[in-house]
Amino acid sequence: MSKAHDMGGRLDSRRIDITSSDVKFKADWEKEVFAITLALGFSSLWNLDRSRYARESLEPKDYLQFGYFEKWLAGLINLLGENGIIKDGTESEDNFKKSSFRVLEAKNVKKLLHMGGPTKRDSTTEKNFNLGETVSVRANNSNTKVEKGHTRLPDYVKGRTGKVIAYHGSHVFPDANAHFLGESPEALYSIEFKSQDLWGKCEHVEDTVVVDLWESYLEKFK
Amino acid sequence: MKKDNLKQFYKEFPSNPDARVKALKSILEKEGLIDQKALDEILDTYQNKVGPLNGAKIVAKAWANKKFKEDLINNTDQVLKDMDLNGRQGEHVVVVENTETVHNLIVCTLCSCYPWPLLGLPPSWYKSDAYRSRAVREPRAVLSDFNVKLPISKKVKVWDSTSEIRYLVLPQQPPSSKGLSENELVSWVTRDSMIGTGFPKPPIGE
Numbered sequence: 001m002s003k004a005h006d007m008g009g010r011l012d013s014r015r016i017d018i019t020s021s022d023v024k025f026k027a028d029w030e031k032e033v034f035a036i037t038l039a040l041g042f043s044s045l046w047n048l049d050r051s052r053y054a055r056e057s058l059e060p061k062d063y064l065q066f067g068y069f070e071k072w073l074a075g076l077i078n079l080l081g082e083n084g085i086i087k088d089g090t091e092s093e094d095n096f097k098k099s100s101f102r103v104l105e106a107k108n109v110k111k112l113l114h115m116g117g118p119t120k121r122d123s124t125t126e127k128n129f130n131l132g133e134t135v136s137v138r139a140n141n142s143n144t145k146v147e148k149g150h151t152r153l154p155d156y157v158k159g160r161t162g163k164v165i166a167y168h169g170s171h172v173f174p175d176a177n178a179h180f181l182g183e184s185p186e187a188l189y190s191i192e193f194k195s196q197d198l199w200g201k202c203e204h205v206e207d208t209v210v211v212d213l214w215e216s217y218l219e220k221f222k
Numbered sequence: 223m224k225k226d227n228l229k230q231f232y233k234e235f236p237s238n239p240d241a242r243v244k245a246l247k248s249i250l251e252k253e254g255l256i257d258q259k260a261l262d263e264i265l266d267t268y269q270n271k272v273g274p275l276n277g278a279k280i281v282a283k284a285w286a287n288k289k290f291k292e293d294l295i296n297n298t299d300q301v302l303k304d305m306d307l308n309g310r311q312g313e314h315v316v317v318v319e320n321t322e323t324v325h326n327l328i329v330c331t332l333c334s335c336y337p338w339p340l341l342g343l344p345p346s347w348y349k350s351d352a353y354r355s356r357a358v359r360e361p362r363a364v365l366s367d368f369n370v371k372l373p374i375s376k377k378v379k380v381w382d383s384t385s386e387i388r389y390l391v392l393p394q395q396p397p398s399s400k401g402l403s404e405n406e407l408v409s410w411v412t413r414d415s416m417i418g419t420g421f422p423k424p425p426i427g428e
Contacts, residue, residue, distance in 0.1 A: 008331030008382060010355035016347045016367040024269060024343050029240040032247065034268070034343075035261035038310075043255070052333055057228050068334065068349045070239050074232035077246060081231030086249060098253070106259035113267060116310035119386040146224045152384045154331055156358065168314070168387060179226050188385055190316075195359075203362040206377035212385035 002141070002155035003148075004063040005056040009156040009199065030069040037072050039104040042112055045083050049178035053150040054078045119172040121185040126215060129189060133164045134221040137191070137213065143175050144216075150178035153217045157209075160197060161221060165210065166190035173214055186215040273342035276307050277390060278411035280340065281422075285395040286404040295319060295392070302339075312339035312388050318381060319392040320418075325376045326391045327365070327418035329357035330383040337388035341413060348417070358382055368419045391418045398424070 025031045041051065055075035056063065063071060080086040084096035104112070129135050139159040143149030152174045170185040177183050192210045195202035235242045250256045280302075284291035294301050298315045302308045308315075315337060318326040330336065331354050336344040347353050356364050361378045365371070372378065381389045393415040399407060399422070414420025 005332055007351060007355040008329075009359045010351075012352050012355040014350075014352040016350065016353050016356075016364060018345075018347050018368060023346060026346075027240070029243045031265055031269075032243045032261075033239075035264045036243075036247065036250065036256060038264050039256055039260055040250075053226075054228060055333070058232070059230060064351070067239075068346075073239060073243055073246070077232040077235060077242075078228055078230060080246075080249075082228055085253065085255070086231050086234075086246075101255060103255055103257060104260045105257055106263050109260050109263040109267070112310075113264070114306075114309045116308070116313040117386075118313040120314060146226050149224075149226055152332060154382065154384060156331075166316070168385070171385060179224070181224075188387075190387075192379075199359055203360055204374070204377065207361065207379070208377065209358050209380045209382060211382045212387055214385075 003056055004060040006155045008154045025069075026067075030067075033069045033073045033076070037076050038113075040076065040080075042102060042104045042108075044100065044102050046079050047177055048117060049150060049172075049174040050180070051075060051079060052174070053178040056150070057148075120168070121170045121172065121183065123170050123185050125170045125186055127167070127187040128215065128220070129164050129167075129187075129218060131164055131167065134161060135164060135189075135191060136161050136219045136221050138217055138219060141217075143179075145176065145181060146179045149175060151175050153213065154211065156198060157191075157193060157211050157213070160193055162191040162193040162197075162211075164189050165192045168212070171214070173216075175214075175216075188212060188214055189218070191218070268338070268343055272309075272339060274340075274411075274413035274416065275408070276342075277337070277340040277413070277416045278408045280305070280307070280390075281392055281411045281416065282404050282407035284392055285399075285407055291392075307339050309339040311335070312337045314387045315340070315390060316387050317390050317392050318379070320394045322394075323376055325372055325378050325418065326389075327357060327361050327378060327380045328383065328389045328391060329354060329380060331355070331358060332382075332384060335383035335386075335388065337390050340388075340390055341416060345413070365419065368414065370420060391416050393422050396422050396424075 055071045137157050137160050141153040141158040143151045168188040171188040173184040173186045191213050192208050195207040334349040361380050409425035410422045415422045
């Protein structure tokens, strides 16, 4: 089951509009959305996977109509809503714990942006696949624990066969982290697929697509 | 199976984005959850400090210095850290090298992941539905929208940024730039050449 954001391979006849390529922000409100979203990202109330989940869970028609920063804005409002900072009138009491909210101060901006949020973990987790090995991607790309939950397994590679070309160690698993089920790090691999195998008809038989996939997205090739 | 009931609070807000963000900001200000100086600092960083020049410096150095190129490809995160070029949305970077037989192209089909510390914020087209959907299925048609035509002898390798690994293309050095200094080479490296939608070219005026 794929949601509106899962766009890879979708038929789209539009040309790429390269004319406005150097405009970072089209309006002042976009700057505001960008800065507020980054600042609140350091509040410790949610994580990057949660904010991606919030954006991709917008009503599909809005997801497709909204501009990039409109999606950010709507997603952010939903995150603030679930934390009780924004109310929809249905709560019986104030559930916002202000004490757990970290306000980003100007003096910390440089340091925190520089630190970022590495997702590689030292823990050694199960690793069943080796470099050069042919592997299959799970046939179902739904989140296995949460109904209509977050996943980074694109629809266009589900059930497909590819080759392991890199192993990146253990990384935080988005399908769990987006729903506050813990970081649950898993082995992360780069898998190379022949375009021909993905699309049937392709532009050039040698062309390939590489997708980063976690351990539990993969199966032994039979 | 667990349920996750993230509600659509945004619908209660004004639909015009300008009014919507103003309404949100007034709530956040009233609660004391944002510091305007921090917001200004964030914008200053991404509008004025971080941009494709960072990536261009790395590429030029890799062209000029073979040993550095090997280090960059084999030990990327450490090299970027030493050059103070790591950071948010560039915590884990993989550099992919264009060769006589391979042309690399970067996309993020699920959102718009992009190596911020090396290239700044992504251009509008990188975030467009058309680019996100077409790049993996018909990369050569996408490239022709950028007036890039590849010889049949080159395979296209598209990298879909589905994890927190960020990708940077190391373009081939144009033969006409051979012998130039690292400093001179920097201005040959275009942003698009580091995404794979363009080639390096001589700086304007040459």
